[in-house]
Each structure stands twice: as C-alpha cells, then as structure tokens.
Amino acid sequence: MAEKEESVKLLGFWASPFTRRVEMALKLKGVPYEYLEQDIVNKSPLLLQLNPVYQKVPVLVHNGKILAESHLILEYIDQTWKNHPILPQDPYEKAMAFFWAKFVDEQAGPVGFKSVVKAEKGIEVAIEEAQELFAFLEKEITGKNFFGGETIGFLDMVAGSMIPFCLARGWEGMGIDLIPEEKFPELNRWIKNLKEIEFVRECIPHREKQIEHMKNVAKRIKWA
Numbered sequence: 001m002a003e004k005e006e007s008v009k010l011l012g013f014w015a016s017p018f019t020r021r022v023e024m025a026l027k028l029k030g031v032p033y034e035y036l037e038q039d040i041v042n043k044s045p046l047l048l049q050l051n052p053v054y055q056k057v058p059v060l061v062h063n064g065k066i067l068a069e070s071h072l073i074l075e076y077i078d079q080t081w082k083n084h085p086i087l088p089q090d091p092y093e094k095a096m097a098f099f100w101a102k103f104v105d106e107q108a109g110p111v112g113f114k115s116v117v118k119a120e121k122g123i124e125v126a127i128e129e130a131q132e133l134f135a136f137l138e139k140e141i142t143g144k145n146f147f148g149g150e151t152i153g154f155l156d157m158v159a160g161s162m163i164p165f166c167l168a169r170g171w172e173g174m175g176i177d178l179i180p181e182e183k184f185p186e187l188n189r190w191i192k193n194l195k196e197i198e199f200v201r202e203c204i205p206h207r208e209k210q211i212e213h214m215k216n217v218a219k220r221i222k223w224a
C-alpha cells in the first residue's frame with residue numbers, strides 16, 4: 001500500500017532562532033517540507049491567519065494541522081516522526097529539557113542581549129550580568145557532548161539556534177566575545193560539536209548578514 005502523502009509547510013524568517021531550530025529537527029528526522037520565508041514586520045495575510053494569537057514565526061502546518069510556538073512544534077515533530085528522538089524519554093529529564101529551554105529563550109538570550117545593548121551600568125557590568133547567565137549553561141553541558149547526551153537533542157537545537165548562532169553574533173557586532181573560550185571551555189566545545197553536524201551548518205544563518213541584522217535589531221528594539 002502506498003504511503004499517505006505528507007504535507008509539511010514551515011513559515012519562518014531566515015534570522016529567527018525559533019525557525020532555525022524547527023528546521024534542524026525536520027532535517028534530523030529527514031522530513032521533507034516546504035519553506036515559506038516571511039516578512040516579520042509587514043506580516044503576510046497567511047501568517048496572520050495561521051497564527052492570529054501571537055502573529056509570529058515559526059508556524060508549522062502538517063496535513064492541515066497548524067502549530068505555533070517552537071518548543072511545542074519541536075515536541076510535536078518528535079512525537080510524529082519517531083526516528084532520531086530529540087526529547088528524553090525519562091519524565092524528569094524531559095521536564096528539565098523544557099526548563100532549560102525556557103531559561104535560554106526567556107533569560108540567557110534576551111536578558112543577556114538587553115544587558116549588553118543597554119549597558120546602563122557600564123559595559124563591564126553588562127558583560128558580567130550576561131555571563132552569569134551563561135555560567136548556568138556551562139555547568140549543564142560539562143562532561144557531555146550535547147545537552148541531550150551523546151547526540152544532538154531538543155535543548156541543543158533550542159540553545160544552539162539562540163546562543164551561538166544568533167545572540168553571540170549580535171554581541172560580535174558590538175565587538176564583544178561574550179562566550180570566550182577561557183571562561184566557557186565547555187560551551188565552546190559544545191559549539192564545535194554542533195558545527196560538525198552538517199544539517200546544523202545548513203541551518204546557521206550567514207554570519208556577516210546576521211551580524212548586520214542584529215545591529216539593526218539592537219537599534220530598533222525599545223526595551224521595556
């Protein structure tokens with residue numbers, strides 16, 4: 001019997017870490033998909049129709065089923081295509097993967113970026129504040145090849161897309177290396193491991209182009 005034809009569409013934005021991590025999961029699982037690049041300033045009627053609540057990318061449409069929010073999309077992908085699991089089976093380890101993913105997206109990423117861009121108390125203090133957040137991740141990755149253990153998993157995709165391949169580039173644009181090798185040897189080892197994976201490299205935005213983009217984001221963002 002012929003297999004049912006799957007339809008997978010991903011609405012995304014090239015510099016979006018939230019989009020890049022979903023592409024990593026689809027590529028790891030070998031799921032063919034159609035990618036629809038979005039303008040996240042002048043939003044398309046399709047994006048507004050598919051994600052009226054948040055009006056953000058990524059949005060995944062699988063056989064007509066619509067999903068938003070990258071953590072949930074990753075979990076859905078993992079449960080739908082079961083090869084190369086990305087989330088831990090153990091309930092506690094799974095909860096911890098979600099805990100750290102939330103920390104990456106809500107603290108280490110945006111708060112770290114904000115402290116350096118604003119640098120209200122001076123750049124040295126800002127760097128220290130941001131690095132205090134990275135220290136948690138340095139501790140988590142110590143002694144492991146990936147956050148997920150021996151192979152790349154959910155948290156690697158979340159943290160990888162956000163920290164080295166998005167925000168660190170924003171800081172690079174300001175001439176700051178926020179994850180120096182001497183201070184964060186374990187995180188640097190992990191970043192090297194990530195870069196050795198071909199599909200991860202395929203999902204990393206062009207460096208110079210992203211540095212320019214992040215400079216514009218830093219100028220544009222009005223922090224609360």
Ligand SMILES: N[C@@H](CCC(=O)N[C@@H](CS)C(=O)NCC(=O)O)C(=O)O
Binds near residue numbers: 071
């Ligand atoms: N919590 C969301 C965040 C998604 C997100 O912030 N997407 C950005 C692009 S990087 C976006 O679409 N921004 C448009 C807007 O904020 O209006 C997720 O995990 O998917």
